[in-house]
Amino acid sequence: MSCENLLLPFMIDRMSSADLPDVLSIEKESFPAPWTPGMFKRELESAHSRCLCMRINSSNRNIIAAYIIFWMISGEIHLQSLAVKKEYRKRGYAGALLKKMKEIALENNVAVQTLEVRESNTEAIKLYRKSGFVVKGIRPKYYTETNENALIMWADVNG
Numbered sequence: 001m002s003c004e005n006l007l008l009p010f011m012i013d014r015m016s017s018a019d020l021p022d023v024l025s026i027e028k029e030s031f032p033a034p035w036t037p038g039m040f041k042r043e044l045e046s047a048h049s050r051c052l053c054m055r056i057n058s059s060n061r062n063i064i065a066a067y068i069i070f071w072m073i074s075g076e077i078h079l080q081s082l083a084v085k086k087e088y089r090k091r092g093y094a095g096a097l098l099k100k101m102k103e104i105a106l107e108n109n110v111a112v113q114t115l116e117v118r119e120s121n122t123e124a125i126k127l128y129r130k131s132g133f134v135v136k137g138i139r140p141k142y143y144t145e146t147n148e149n150a151l152i153m154w155a156d157v158n159g
Helices: 019-030 036-044 093-109 122-130
Strands: 012-014 049-058 063-074 078-082 112-118 134-143 148-156
Touching: 012 078, 012 093, 019 036, 019 063, 019 078, 036 049, 049 093, 063 093, 063 134, 063 148, 078 093, 093 112, 112 122
Parallel strands: 078 112
Antiparallel strands: 012 049, 049 063, 063 078, 112 148, 134 148
16 A cells, blocks of 8 residues: 555554564653563453554565554444654654544444544544544543543544
8 A cells, every 4th residue: 555645655454463562662762661571462362352563664674664553343443542653743644544444443333433642632633633533522630640631532433
């Protein structure tokens, strides 16, 4: 899979345990309370979890530039985590991963997608809105490490 409007061509494929060092590095630079290696391993082993990496070719090396983890459960997709390596942000990679998530939803007859996002994460909220998500509720103090509220966002897959 590639996209012409991105600076570097990419491919999206399944995440493996061999990818975890790179994924954990992206995770640590992206979130105030990063997931542990064990949390990622549980996602890789879970039947309802989809773990994907975006790989780009830079200087003749394949680099993990981003990843997405989501659940397909009870007829819906629930985004668990999405992060892009700092030097590759604002190039459309996160949007491409959300598009891939939607394609997988369509292939599996899933009708809706949902996620939680920090109320202060305005860049992510803009991205999710651009991808068709709308705010449907708030989870007060959802992020315990910062006592921050989460916005609950939903998107119709066919809408």
